[in-house]
Amino acid sequence: MRKLAILLLALFAMPALSDEGMWLLNDPPRDRLKAQYGFDLTDAWLEHARLASVRFNNGGSGSFVSANGLLITNHHIAADALQKLSTAERDLFRDGFYAKTLADELKCPDLELNVLMSIEDVTAKVNAAVKPDMKPAEAFAARRAVMSAVEKESLEETGLRSDVVTLYKGGAYHLYRYKKYTDVRLVMAPEERIAAFGRDVDNFEFPRFGLDVAFFRAYEDGRPAVVKHWFKFSPEGAKEGDLVFVTGHPGTTNRLETIDKLKHRRDATLPFNLARVRAMEAALIQYGERGPENKRRAIADLHEYANGRKALAGQYQGLLNPEVLNEKARLEAALIASVADTPASEPLTNAHDTAVRRIAEVQKVYAEFEKPYNLIENATAFPSVLFTIARDIVRLTAEVGKPNGERLREYRDSNLESLKFELFSPAPIYADLERTKLLTGLTFLAEQLGGEHPLVKQAYGGQSPARKADELLATKLFDPAERKRLVDGGVKAVEESADPMIVFAREMDGSARDLRKRYETEVEEPERQAYAELANVRFAVLGKSVPPDATFTLRLAYGVVKGYEAEGQQVPFATTFGGLYDRAEAQQHKEPFELPERWKTGKARLDLATPYDFVSTADTIGGNSGSPILNRAGEFVGINFDRNRFGLVRNFVYTDVQARHISVHSRGILEALRKLYDCPGLVKELTESE
């Protein structure tokens, strides 16, 4: 045991002293925080942080910053709502917005927010439903059934949104209960030009100069939500060397994946997705360049694909870097070595090796149908919201006729309210933009599978993709009332519908479901079982000292506010407004470095030394966008909005040598709001709320 202890020390001494970790709120790193920073993480601190943190269901994070339900998130997380609230005449995304009074606040058509109320470990219950002698398909069905049952029971008991979350890729199951807000209104947003200053050029870069913030307000029963837990907005903000916390919703990491899985990502999944995102981005750029209104319609999509392209490219470069895979190999070897030193080493070692081998085998199977699965079932070949709507209508009406536990997961009872909220959204849909996306997707389908592939032939129906896209765009699903009519009419209405998009979704559904079934039984279930084995090995040796990979659920990360060295230069921990003007000047004020008018004319009013954007070592990933940055006192000192490029490998390994996440400084936010934006009410609420 002493030898083990030494090994463990050697192995995990570094990580133990690093700021790695997106920690579960019900398994927080109290000991590490105490040891590393002398910080006592109390239950009260944690509860407050949990209840004041908010998930933006379109893929980001945010937090309450006043007792009256005022929320802050990133402009790029607000982008979807800003876009949907805009018209050709009033471009809120581009020009910004401020509601002087509550009455001026604009209700978002389909924005749902979640606040995490409780976590319950249901691992035993879930695992009990799956018997060892079950075939993969049976095991998958049994697990799905028990998860849906647990969720439904919880929803009926508590009235709270209830999701069973798979942790450690199958090593644990926790039930997350959320309070939902679906009446969310826009309060304030700056101009996109300053929010995303430097746009794609500066994305994933630091030094940085973005005011990537926006404010919303949660409403209940038509009135501003009165919340007990909200973050006090710190007028001083983060200082160099400060210990800071991030409470947000990291989307996906792959740190506990085996090397074979990562190689599969490198050689199949990532190249496919890079090609897909490049095709979509190129098409959207061209669409947008055709005129200002096109640009307005496409811009939020465009930013998302550009961001995705850069993130995926960073991941891909990470996996092409031998140092990253070597580091993974070192960690895996060390784990095996430490297992070998435990009393029950043989069964553990065998279980580990079997699981690793099994996962390697699964990748070979997956490679055979990953592209069709991704294109048809994940619908990347049909990247139009109109197809998403059509498929949801076709499937929803069919699935609700089945027992809850037997449905495709997304149509389980406990999820229907959120699903319908999105399905019946009155947000505008632009036919020409959808056509561009759909044609690009249909074309990409053939690019990936070849023109003779049965799925391509099925999708094209004997026509050119351009004609097919035209045909499908004659759909009436632009109108939420038509969607509702079909859903209310059930299977019969759907079967009788001659709407081209409904017909198409119906025709493709058999192939799509076959691919999904294959994925579930040949990839998802075997991987889940193998990773559960790996998790057990890990638990046996390390306990829960390694947190699970990210799952777009609330996590706590922590780190230190500090600069770093890059290309022989010391990069300070924060930028200033002065730096913003310098950069605009150096770039001759050309797009994407052109400042909004109020920033040009208001320069003299600003204290140019004010901290603007800053970095810390805390462990974040996509989904953390909009996460509050908290100091020891639990005050809001900034808002996370990005990582630097060195942080792009954090999907696979944590590093803090140069990798940093990037936040807007609370002092910078206040300075800008006070001096440049005529929003005294907002400033008062942020600084004087009690």
Next chain:
Amino acid sequence: MRKLAILLLALFAMPALSDEGMWLLNDPPRDRLKAQYGFDLTDAWLEHARLASVRFNNGGSGSFVSANGLLITNHHIAADALQKLSTAERDLFRDGFYAKTLADELKCPDLELNVLMSIEDVTAKVNAAVKPDMKPAEAFAARRAVMSAVEKESLEETGLRSDVVTLYKGGAYHLYRYKKYTDVRLVMAPEERIAAFGRDVDNFEFPRFGLDVAFFRAYEDGRPAVVKHWFKFSPEGAKEGDLVFVTGHPGTTNRLETIDKLKHRRDATLPFNLARVRAMEAALIQYGERGPENKRRAIADLHEYANGRKALAGQYQGLLNPEVLNEKARLEAALIASVADTPASEPLTNAHDTAVRRIAEVQKVYAEFEKPYNLIENATAFPSVLFTIARDIVRLTAEVGKPNGERLREYRDSNLESLKFELFSPAPIYADLERTKLLTGLTFLAEQLGGEHPLVKQAYGGQSPARKADELLATKLFDPAERKRLVDGGVKAVEESADPMIVFAREMDGSARDLRKRYETEVEEPERQAYAELANVRFAVLGKSVPPDATFTLRLAYGVVKGYEAEGQQVPFATTFGGLYDRAEAQQHKEPFELPERWKTGKARLDLATPYDFVSTADTIGGNSGSPILNRAGEFVGINFDRNRFGLVRNFVYTDVQARHISVHSRGILEALRKLYDCPGLVKELTESE
């Protein structure tokens, strides 16, 4: 025979009455022109057109427009030279240029022009060298040897650049002799903004508003070349309904390819190239956005990739359109049917079927190594001019030690002068731009082949692609003197060189040559033999009434100046300057629709009704850029610069329903030069030369 005649009539009646055809100058469509347009194509007309037409060896066409060697081409063909003549301080590409005196004309670092002096049919000579019992590798070597010998002999005899051109993909071999100009000087170019007004948005579109012209002058012995044949610049220009001619250098068409070959293009070649071009374009966009000087450095490359992406996408959509492949199938079936009706039908039918089958088989073989071949031997994985230079040095030094007939084609004696002219070019090379391109290519290599592929491992040498790119960029090949030192030092100097790019080119050369060998013997030679069979079948039935696919050699096309209908609207044959200002206004003068200053301030001076860009039905393709448009009198009435999007399928089928090529009108050119550009000398030379 009557039945045959009827069949032929049914089959080729339509094409016979259409304006299809990129005709050989030694086999011109006299009968068709006479029948369709009552035009007598005389030898004198043809000789004059041939000798006044010029090939721009960087991939375009042009023509002499004065007796003193004045040349006109497209701005986008001049782009390469403009870019190379520019610096951070003086951006000729962006701002334009005019040389008031001969002394002000700027010598291009590496622009070679060719004027076609004669064509000789050497088919019998080439075919005689290849014996029926030769294996593919032997046949390939024998043909290469005889071609190089013919070229060398011709060069020695005539002093003219001599190229044996393969026509009908192996059905005929003609020897083309060119007069070369390598002292070419820039005379005048407008601003890129007006030359490429609307840029990527309007590329391959009509109505169109680009002044896509530039002027050069050919020099001999340090003095302006005195040329006997040049086109008189028509002040009236083309009128609606006019018969017009295009004498230029169409690059590549695929009209005589079999359906299996086209399907291979659809399912392998085009998706690969689309992915490659998208990756490069995305990388260059990002590089360019980092600042104005980056933009300047990248812009010519960027336009080229954007243009390529749009052209490839158009081809791909063409092959995904069942109507296009159905039309090809109809033509193939009709050919077989007409063969069946000839006296010697059986051997011809058998030869046809065997050839078609053989080509189908070749595609399967090619699919096995097309990606590595394209990436490594065609060097699309190493898209840096520094790699091209390094490889040329490595190969040139090795190849010149072999007999002329045994060398890789590009190092045959008759080609060495042109090759060295390019290799020792003093044009500037920007390290950061080359790094971006190289890193993108190295990454694309792994995307396509996977991280474990031996060629990827060989190229990366155990490093990340980013590190590898950094390593290679330490090369000294930026300096032409270093290149010359290595070439002069021969194999020994190359072998001793520790220059990282030379070392890399050396290391990759074995694999690259293996792939080339495989391509030559398993694809090129069998295809060539099969297409020769097909050509013979075609000749037997149709004679030479179907011209060969394009080969970047001089061709004659003809057509009528006329508009067309699109989306229910009649599109007039020409745009006007008034239309230009309207479009700029509608696009709020935003990039890429911002007019140069002189166009904004000079509007009142222009006759806004002047014809600007116009369309005709003549048959063109990429490579025709810069081709003169001639009227019956052989006068210059415009300059071709693009096709509309309906013309993008012309790689595979000719259509004139909506498909048009686009030209700048000679009257529009004169109006702009006279009213907006202070270049009286140029106008005088254009209008008063005798």
